Amino acid sequence: MHRYLVLLMRRPQCDPAIVPLHREFLETLRAQGRNELSGPFGDKSGGAYLLRAESLDEACAIAHGDPAYASGGWDITLHEWHAA
Template sequence: MNRYLILLMRRPQFDPAVVPLHRDFLEDLRAQGRNELSGPFGDKSGGAYLLRAESPEEALAIAHRDPAHTSGGWDITVHEWLAV
């Protein structure tokens, strides 16, 4: 599996009620061995998580199931991370 850095930046229409759903989503990924690390940015502008997936397409599909994405409250970008 490859690693993908998922960046989430809050939009003005961000709904705080989605945060617990997003956290549950991340916990499910962690239980599957796919979420290596996650957390918010110190300035509360968003956050990131390190996802394990087979391909960029799979990583994008997983990120698009995140309530942060489906709610429309965050901009999400997916970057393959070639950690050394």
């Protein structure tokens, strides 16, 4: 498995009602052993999570299933991450 850093940045049209659904999504990933770490940025502009997946394509498919992304309220960027 590879690690992917998923960065989420809130758009102006972000719906706060999606946040609990996003958190549930992250908890599901954690239960599957795919979410190693997650949390919001201190300035409330977005957040990040560390996702485990076999490939960038798989990581994108998982991240695009995130209600934050599906709602259109957040921009999501993925980067393969090689932790030191």
